[in-house]
Amino acid sequence: MTMKVxxxxxxxxxxxxxxxxxxxxxxxxxxxxxxxSLNPHLGRILCIGVIVExxxxxxxxxxxxxxxxxxxxxLDEERTLRSFWSLLRGFEPRRDLLVGFNLLDFDLHFICxxxxxxxxxxxxxxxxxxxxxxxxxxxxxxxxHWRHRIKLDDLARVLGLESxxxxxxxxxxxxxxxxxxxxxxxADYCMRDCESTRAIYQRxxxxxx
Numbered sequence: 001m002t003m004k005v006x007x008x009x010x011x012x013x014x015x016x017x018x019x020x021x022x023x024x025x026x027x028x029x030x031x032x033x034x035x036x037s038l039n040p041h042l043g044r045i046l047c048i049g050v051i052v053e054x055x056x057x058x059x060x061x062x063x064x065x066x067x068x069x070x071x072x073x074x075l076d077e078e079r080t081l082r083s084f085w086s087l088l089r090g091f092e093p094r095r096d097l098l099v100g101f102n103l104l105d106f107d108l109h110f111i112c113x114x115x116x117x118x119x120x121x122x123x124x125x126x127x128x129x130x131x132x133x134x135x136x137x138x139x140x141x142x143x144x145h146w147r148h149r150i151k152l153d154d155l156a157r158v159l160g161l162e163s164x165x166x167x168x169x170x171x172x173x174x175x176x177x178x179x180x181x182x183x184x185x186x187a188d189y190c191m192r193d194c195e196s197t198r199a200i201y202q203r204x205x206x207x208x209x
Contacts, residue, residue, distance in 0.1 A: 003096040005088060006051040006201070008193040009107045010174050010186060011037045012044050034175055038106075040113035044077050046178065048084050048111070049190035051198055060087060061194075063187045072183045081120040084111065089123045093135035101152045101197045103138045104128055139200045152196060161199050164192035 013036040014021040021042065025033065037043045047065035051058060064087075065073050065080040074080075091098075100107050108126055115122055127135055131146055144150055150158075153165045169177070169189045177186050 001055050003091055004053040004099055005091070005097070006053075006099045006194050006198045007084075007103070007107060008049045008100060008190055008197060009110060010046045010049075010171070010190050011110065012046045012175055012178060013037045014042045014044060037175060040110040041117075043110075044075075045080055045110065045114055046073055046075075046174065047187065047190055048080060049187075049194040050084070050087060051194050052087060061191075063190055066183070066187065071187070072181075073178070073186075077114060078118045078120055081111070081115050081118055085115070085120065085123040091124050091135075093124065093127060097135055097137050098126075099137045099139065099197060099201050101139045101155075101193070101200070102149070103136060104130065104141070108136065137201065139197055139204060142204055143200075152193060152200075155200060156196050159200060159203050161196065161203070164189070164196040166192065 013033050014025070016022060016025070016033075024042065025036075028036075045065070047063050049063050050060065052060040064083045065075075067074050098108065108128070112122065112126055114120075129136075130141075133142060140150060140152075140155070143155060153163050153170070156163050166189075169185060174186055174189075177183075
């Protein structure tokens with residue numbers, strides 16, 4: 001049984017109420033604080049959007065990191081990471097794929113780094129080797145042949161696909177939306193990125209007919 005896991009994460013700056021973190025932050029500006037959402041050493045994972053295919057059929061689709069009853073994010077990063085690695089049990093690197101956009105440099109790096117910090121042991125050893133498409137298929141690098149970066153929104157438009165950046169929402173607005181309590185909008189945005197990545201992957205392997 002082959003498995004393909006499409007994923008995308010949304011992140012937040014660190015928790016200001018954490019005394020240790022607060023000491024490390026010092027007198028950073030608001031802009032510097034917000035930029036820490038891109039730093040896996042200090043930032044944190046808010047949620048992980050995943051689509052799991054088994055033998056070309058979707059077996060799981062959803063956003064990890066939310067309470068089922070309320071739909072709100074629970075901010076228990078350890079719990080979110082455990083749920084993610086649990087989904088990947090049985091993943092065979094020689095056969096299966098992790099698929100994402102800028103996956104090697106951001107999402108997977110962030111997930112694995114936070115797993116070490118949170119003492120959550122991954123269910124597989126992630127290969128960060130470059131210039132290959134197995135077991136990690138990074139749609140950004142595969143499209144550009146490892147020559148330059150391109151944004152997900154731009155690539156979707158180039159390929160004639162629907163842009164995931166709707167309602168003027170992108171990664172830079174996640175923190176503000178979270179502060180405003182607009183959790184469903186963040187979850188929807190995260191899943192749009194997953195769906196867009198999946199559609200781009202199908203185009204890249206000429207399987208969109």
